[in-house]
Amino acid sequence: VKSIAVLTSGGDSQGMNAAVRAVVRSALYHGLEVYGVQRGYQGLINDDLRPMDLRSVGDIIQRGGTILQTARCKEFLTPEGQQRGADILRARGIDGLVVIGGDGSYQGANKLSKLGIKTMGLPGTIDNDIPFTDFTIGFDTAVSIVVDAINKLRDTMTSHERSSVVEVMGRHCGDIALYAGLASGAETILVPEVPFDLAQVASRMRENFQHGKRHSIIVVAEGAGTGEEVGREITARNGIEPRVTVLGHIQRGGTPTHKDRILASQLGDFAVRKLIEGDSGKGCGIIKGEFVVTDIDKVVNTKKPFNMELYELASRLSQ
Numbered sequence: 060v061k062s063i064a065v066l067t068s069g070g071d072s073q074g075m076n077a078a079v080r081a082v083v084r085s086a087l088y089h090g091l092e093v094y095g096v097q098r099g100y101q102g103l104i105n106d107d108l109r110p111m112d113l114r115s116v117g118d119i120i121q122r123g124g125t126i127l128q129t130a131r132c133k134e135f136l137t138p139e140g141q142q143r144g145a146d147i148l149r150a151r152g153i154d155g156l157v158v159i160g161g162d163g164s165y166q167g168a169n170k171l172s173k174l175g176i177k178t179m180g181l182p183g184t185i186d187n188d189i190p191f192t193d194f195t196i197g198f199d200t201a202v203s204i205v206v207d208a209i210n211k212l213r214d215t216m217t218s219h220e221r222s223s224v225v226e227v228m229g230r231h232c233g234d235i236a237l238y239a240g241l242a243s244g245a246e247t248i249l250v251p252e253v254p255f256d257l258a259q260v261a262s263r264m265r266e267n268f269q270h271g272k273r274h275s276i277i278v279v280a281e282g283a284g285t286g287e288e289v290g291r292e293i294t295a296r297n298g299i300e301p302r303v304t305v306l307g308h309i310q311r312g313g314t315p316t317h318k319d320r321i322l323a324s325q326l327g328d329f330a331v332r333k334l335i336e337g338d339s340g341k342g343c344g345i346i347k348g349e350f351v352v353t354d355i356d357k358v359v360n361t362k363k364p365f366n367m368e369l370y371e372l373a374s375r376l377s378q
């Protein structure tokens with residue numbers, strides 16, 4: 060490859076900018092030309108590309124969001140849209156593309172790869188729902204935001220002897236709830252991967268209060284239900300009304316943690332090196348400290364395994 064492009068697609072996440080910076084600077088370091096595509100696949104089919112130089116990615120490593128912006132693009136779901144994207148890249152002499160996004164974005168990259176564009180996917184999502192990588196770019200920051208919020212809720216809960224239900228994001232994946240729940244000492248963690256019974260949750264909470272517990276935190280992943288539903292059930296069964304907090308999009312914003320910046324930097328550089336080696340149609344990830352590529356077909360057709368060991372540890376420690 061001589062010339063590559065980079066785009067961000069789907070939902071944004073903290074660290075996407077650090078990944079864009081890494082792709083651009085690593086490509087320039089290796090003597091490639093680099094283009095930034097504005098607004099994901101939408102910008103691609105609108106031919107909204109601009110050359111990126113070293114300075115174009117200055118002062119962004121610490122910023123949330125994405126300077127390239129992101130979009131959801133219906134037209135790119137059609138073979139005509141995908142062909143148009145490939146034609147535009149080819150007309151500009153671009154033979155490689157790095158796509159930073161979630162699994163929908165990966166599928167788009169896969170289509171372009173089948174049309175002869177060398178593509179690499181980088182896992183950019185707070186949800187940590189992409190398999191063949193232990194962590195996605197943005198997850199660590201999102202978990203830190205949730206932990207920080209729960210710390211604050213805990214302060215006021217202890218003063219008032221109350222209970223709290225905190226609804227967190229993650230789509231169909233319970234990882235944000237699991238990691239944030241464990242890190243903040245939540246009493247109960249409700250995730251879509253593990254069946255639960257709210258009657259049992261309520262009675263456990265009652266017993267714990269009888270045994271002197273002064274506060275109780277229930278973290279519920281959005282894929283397992285809403286905070287409101289859980290709060291209503293607890294009120295109906297226990298007669299105490301928990302405070303319900305829905306954290307929402309603040310989980311996706313703000314400055315990325317050093318972990319996300321480093322992961323984004325390493326993965327961005329890795330993706331460029333893989334393209335230079337001629338690899339294509341792959342998703343990049345980190346597994347037990349090693350950087351790996353996996354066929355995108357396999358990535359999008361595999362469900363990420365849930366870390367039951369960590370879940371059981373959280374249960375054991377929350378008595």
Ligand code: ATP
Nearest residue numbers: 069070100131132135160161162163164166167184
């Ligand atoms: P997140 O999980 O963070 O929301 P995502 O990448 O999964 O991110 P999607 O909206 O699913 O978000 O996908 C982003 C874009 O990727 C879509 O708007 C569309 O343009 C493209 N895309 C999604 N699925 C496909 C597909 N099957 N074929 C081609 N392109 C696709």
